[in-house]
Amino acid sequence: MTRFFETHREMLDKALAAARDRGYWSPYPEAPSGKIYGETAKDDGEAAFTARLGNSFALAGHPTNGELVGKEASPFGLPLEITYPAADIDQLIGASKTAGEAWILASVEERTGVCLEIIHRINKRSFEMANAVMHTTGQAFVMAFQAGGPHAQDRAVEAVAYAYAEMTRNPATATWTKPQGKHDPIVMDKEFRILPRGIAVTIGCATFPTWNGYPGIFASLATGNSVIVKPHPTAVLPLALSIEIGREVLREAGFDPNVLLLAADEAGTEITKDLVLHPEVAIVDFTGSNSFGQWVRENARQAQVYTEEAGVNSIVVASTDNFKGMCGNIAFSLSLYSGQMCTAPQNIYVPRDGIETDAGHKSFDEVAEGIKIAIDKLLGDPARAAGICGAIANPATLERVKQAGSLGEVIRASEAIEGLDGARTATPMLLKIDAAQSDAHLEERFGPIAFVVAADSAEDAIARAAQSARDKGAITAAVYATDEATLDKAADAFSRAGVSLSCNLTGNIFVNQSAAFSDYHVSGxxxxxxxxxxxxxxxxxxxxxxxxxxxxxx
Amino acid sequence: MTRFFETHREMLDKALAAARDRGYWSPYPEAPSGKIYGETAKDDGEAAFTARLGNSFALAGHPTNGELVGKEASPFGLPLEITYPAADIDQLIGASKTAGEAWILASVEERTGVCLEIIHRINKRSFEMANAVMHTTGQAFVMAFQAGGPHAQDRAVEAVAYAYAEMTRNPATATWTKPQGKHDPIVMDKEFRILPRGIAVTIGCATFPTWNGYPGIFASLATGNSVIVKPHPTAVLPLALSIEIGREVLREAGFDPNVLLLAADEAGTEITKDLVLHPEVAIVDFTGSNSFGQWVRENARQAQVYTEEAGVNSIVVASTDNFKGMCGNIAFSLSLYSGQMCTAPQNIYVPRDGIETDAGHKSFDEVAEGIKIAIDKLLGDPARAAGICGAIANPATLERVKQAGSLGEVIRASEAIEGLDGARTATPMLLKIDAAQSDAHLEERFGPIAFVVAADSAEDAIARAAQSARDKGAITAAVYATDEATLDKAADAFSRAGVSLSCNLTGNIFVNQSAAFSDYHVSGxxxxxxxxxxxxxxxxxxxxxxxxxxxxxx
Incomplete structure (x- = not known):
């Protein structure tokens, strides 16, 4: 049945066009507005979320070993006490394989339609999702709504669009007519079938469970693989909700809902390694640390493995015609979700002798001070600070911030946010170091820890930042320069290092942000x-x- | 400079259209005809080949450690005594990296043009290539011309066309305009750059050095990687010739010819392992045995690895309305290049109780006898046998044929071909076994060894053949059946096992043949x-x- 495909065909066509043009497009409004999502949507979403608290999350027909697992705790201090059905690996694989039999044979249109309907229904529940993302990841509400809701849904649609484009690039049938000189030609009828790989596993992360999880989940689903989702033990709910919705749509479309399964576990007794090593697992999508990413790449040899791991993102400050705008923009990038983004900058390279700006020459210290002041100003109002920084997902991040004070000269200390007393919070810590004297900035320091790094020159700054990307990885980079020569050098260096570069951002757009249908997220x-x-x-x-x-x- | 691109643009457009439609198309005529390639082309090619014999193969500007290597010997008995410049791995990697710097930055059109010009010039030298392929692989002349020449060139153009399509799918620039409600929109100019992975290595095989080598070589070259070609020690010349031509075009286009390098070695002192393990090697294309393929996959962890390994191909005979045509077609598939094709069938499954045909019921033994007689008839004339079977590339294959007699009941013994006395030759050996009593057919027996395998029924035959493909791999399968139900069952079973299926082939087309721009070669x-x-x-x-x-x- 292709009813869902017909329903969403127009949207799919727009998505395909957007992915080709790489201009701005989004099917799902990012504003958490009652005018768009319904006047009662906010309250309904909160009520739906609240109703989950303290209860067992039921998934009808889902394999289970009878145990209930789940120890999520909100970084904002709210007790969640939600449990999820646990299942043995063999139960998951068995159910996934059985369910996959019909899914593999479904048409491209059937599968595409089911995926788009799932995303559509997830979109309708964006307020519920916002609460779930907020209270598992520590994102502030608006960010949890946007990044966990519409922006994640954009990424899901994008994955489905790429999959659809790829599967329909070649004809389903062809006639092959080979001339034979004076004789009759040889004429062959050919039929081409899409053969999915089998079972796919997506390993979710603690900070962006939906945004980072959906691409792999929907790319695998759309191409006919059955999918087992293994959320991070601290951020199960957003993916469990997505799976619940997905199973509902699968069932309505006549498929076994076990095409989409939840592999829930708890910290300390994770089943991830056993799951990804299972010989029937043909695809693994992983988001998380370099160390576990490396383990997956090296051990899940039977599978195609796609990873987003971590890196050290840099900003090079060479010169600017908008010093205030630059400092404000950088301050926001450092503060947003307290630096817990894979795209957040860590190192701000500045020439040791300072830079030229619209406000005259600024010494290295003055640049560092300008950024510090911009952070102070941005976060001066506690309510605003809470809305930007949110809370800290992992207690280890707070510990890391505490330890970081010895890594350089502290320009700005990290502080808890007033009024969020039950929450784990930390505003950005800013340190000064000299690249000639310290390597402290070359390690990833995940969370609200940033370094203003003295370099010999703009060229040296570019070279160091690009080398760091090659060595440790990087997803984003930014440069501020008023001359084309420096911008060109930065473009060449960061491109060759596989990093996406943003130039002279001063407005309401930030190096952390990756736009669906336009930006390539992670170069690989x-x-x-x-x-x-x-x-x-x-x-x-x-x-x-x-x-x-x-x-x-x- | 995009002169070469303009020259070949029309051909590229046709290739792109063919790859989309998957109908018949070829830019290069497969007939070894003087009318097409020039009246003197045959003699010129042979003379050029002969001039290589006993000499050192010079590659101007190619890195070398001063040593000369090469111990190729024609399976037809002709002494070759050609040597090639050897180079240390670090020399190869260093030269490749240096040459790659400008190649990486070349435009898509520049690189595409260079690749198509290389292929164009290789095409002009198809007769020389035919001699080189014949006297390294043992293919008979016409096959060496076709498979080593135009058909391989088709595959090269195909790889370039896919690469071009993929690189140009997304725009080089985009404007991203995000509305901001009442405020001015955010407008970003974006530039997208192609970043090649780096250095690619292609490991050639002994039987189809160009046909199997070109896809990886040209896919990597076109996408901006510099390429090191490591031929099989027994089949260096065809790839050395290709590299010589490639370097000439690269030089003319203003690039460092070391973008394309030869890594020559000798049996017993192969450099393959050290080469593919080098940390700078980012891509490996391998054609060869499962055991070495597995080694490459498991050890060249820093690289993207693409393999074509071996398998056990099957034919299921369920019924036919053209018994004679079927037997003749199977006989040719078994005889062509003495079964030394990755696409050649090894096992012919026939129901134990026989089959229905246009010539009445045929018992299992009568089917086996029909195939035997067809082989005898096909190869009855020694000159014709030589033209179909060619010679045996590897002495170990002859040894394998000798040992195979004990694996079942020999219906047809393998024999040397009269009149090719200096050559290693062997016509197909045909054995009978019962699948209920023997597993001898489940191992790959590379070369002219085939089994007629008794199965319980057509269904059992399909199930066994498909399972064998899953377990041991298979690239091709064929089925003969007069009813749609059996054909459908075979289509489902082989598709799910990742094997391309040919149905009821009786004319001048064979299960061994994979058509460029139309058939998918190896499913993966x-x-x-x-x-x-x-x-x-x-x-x-x-x-x-x-x-x-x-x-x-x-």
């Missing part, structure tokens, strides 16, 4: 990940093509 | 290889995309 060309989440290569290998040929009827 | 979905040589996935991961974004000028 440095240690920050082995795959791009947003290109044809991300989907092209999730299925294969087989063919049947026969003589055409005379 | 069973142990016969991890990649398809002829789809978007084969090229999409050879490069990455990086981006530069900045505020649009107001």
């Amino acid at each position: 060309a440095n240690p920050a990940g082995n795959a791009c989440l947003t290109d044809a290569a991300f989907v092209a290998n999730r299925f294969r093509v087989t063919a049947i040929r026969r003589h055409a009827a005379a | 979905a069973n142990p016969a290889g991890n990649a398809c040589l002829t789809d978007a996935a084969f090229v999409a991961n050879r490069f990455r995309v990086t981006a530069i974004r900045r505020h649009a000028a107001a």
Whole structure:
């Protein structure tokens, strides 16, 4: 049945066009507005979330070993006490394989329609999702709504669009007519079939469970693989909700809902390693640390493995015609979700002798001070600070901030946010170091820790930042320069290091932000990940093509 | 300079259209005809080949450690005594990296043009190539011309076309305009750059050095990687010739010819392992045995690895309305190049109780006898036998044939071909076994060894053949059946096993043949290889995309 495909066909066509043009487009409004999502949507979403608290999350027909697991705790201090059905690996694999039999044979249109309907229904529940993302990741509400809701849904639609484009690039049938000189030609009828790889596993992360999880989940689903989702133990709910919705749509479309499964576990007794090593697992999508990413890449040898790991993102400050705008922009990038983004900058390289600006020459210290003041100003109002920084997902991040004071000269200390007393919070810590004297900035310091790094010159800054991207990985980079020569040098250096570069951002757009249908997220060309989440290569290998040929009827 | 691109643009457009439609198309005529290639082409090619004999193969500007290597010997008995410049791994990697710097930065059109010009010039030398392929692989002359010449060139053009399509799918620039409600929109100019992975290595095989080598070589070259070609020690000349031509074109186009390098070695002192393990090697294309393929996959962890390995191909005989045509077609498939094709069938499954045919019921033994007689008839004339079977590339294959007699009941013994006395030759050996009593047929027996295998029924035959493909890999399968139900069952079973299926072939087309621009060669979905040589996935991961974004000028 292709009812869902017909329903969403127009949207799919727009998505395909956007992915080709790479201009701005989004099917889902990012504003958490009652005018868009319904006047009662905010309250309904909160009520739905609240109703989950203290309860067991039921998934009808889902395999289970009878145990209930789940120890999520909100970084904002709210007790969640939600449990999820646990299942043994063999139960998950068995159910996934059984359910996959019909899913594999479904048409491209059927699968595409089901995926788009799932995303559509997830969108309608964006307020519920916002609460779930907020209270598992520590994102402030508006960010949790946007990044966990519409922006994540954009990424899901994008994955489905790439998959659809890839699967329909070649005809389902062809007639092959080979001339034979004076004789009759040989005429063969050919049929081409899409063959999914089998079972796919997505390993979720603690900070962006939906935004980072959806690309792999929907790319695999759309290409006919059944999917087992293994959320991070601290951020299960957003993916469990997504799975619940997905299973509902699968069932309505006549498929076994076990095409989409939840592999819930708890910290300390994770099942991830056993799951990804299972010989029936053919695809793994992973978001998380370099160390576990490396383990997955090296051990899940039977599977195609796509990773987004971590890196050290840099900003090079060479010169600017808008000093205030630059400092404000950088301050926001450092503060947003307290630096817990894979795209957040860590190192701000500035020439030791200072830079030229619209406000005259600024010494290295003055640049550092300008950024500090911009952070102070941005976060001066506690309510605003809470809305930007949110809370800290992992207690280890707070500990890291405490330890970081010894790594350089502290320009700005990290502080808790007033009024969020039950929450784990930390505003950005800013340190000064000299690249000639310290390597402290070359390690990833995940969270609200940033370094203003003295370099010999703009060229030296570019070279150091690009080398750091090659060595440790990086997803984003930014440069501020008023001359084309420096911008060109930065473009060449960061491109060759596999990093996306933003130039002279001063307005309401930030280096942390990756736009669906336009930006390539992760290049796959440095240690920050082995795959791009947003290109044809991300989907092209999730299925294969087989063919049947026969003589055409005379 | 894009002169070469303009020259070949029309051909490229046709190739792109053919790859989309998957109908018949070829840019290069397969007939070894003087009318097409020039009246003196045959003699010129032979003379050029002969001039190589006993000499050192010079490659101007190629890195070398001063040693000369090479111990190729024609399976037809002709002494070759050609030596090639050897180089240390570090010399090869260093030269490749240096040459790659400018190649990486070349435009898509520049690189595409250079690749198509190389292929064009290789085509002009198809007669010389035919001699080189014949006297390294043992293919008979016409086959060496076709498979080593135009058909291999087709595959090269195909790889370039896929690469071009993939690189140009996304725009080089985009404008991203995000509405901001009542405020001015945010407008960003974006630039997208192709970032090749780096250095690619192609490991050639002994039987189809060009046909199997070109896809990886040209897919990597076109996507901006510099390429090191490591031929099989027994089949260096065809690839050395190709490299010589490639370097000439690169030089003319203003590039360092070391973008394309030869890594020559000798049996017993192969440099393959050290080469593919080098940390700078980012892509490996391998054609060869499962055991070495597995080694490469498991050890060249720093690289994207594409393999075509081996498998056990099957034919299921369920019924036929053209018994004679079927037997003749199977006989040719078994005889062509003495079964030394990755696409050649090994096992012919026939129901134990026989089959219905246009010539009445045929018992199992009568089917086996029919195939035997067809082989005898096909190869009855020694000259014709020589033209079909050619010679045996590897002495170990002859040894394997000798040992195979004990594996079942020999219906037809393998014999040397009269009149090819200096050559290693062997016509097909045909054995009978019962699948209920023997597993001898389940191992790959590379070369002219085939089994007629008794199965319980057509269904049992399909199930056994498909299972064998899953377990041991398979690239091709064929089925003979007069009813749609059996054909459908075979289509489902072989598709799910990742094997391309040919139905009821009786004319001048054979299960061994894979047509450029139409057939998918290797599915990547069973142990016969991890990649398809002829789809978007084969090229999409050879490069990455990086981006530069900045505020649009107001």
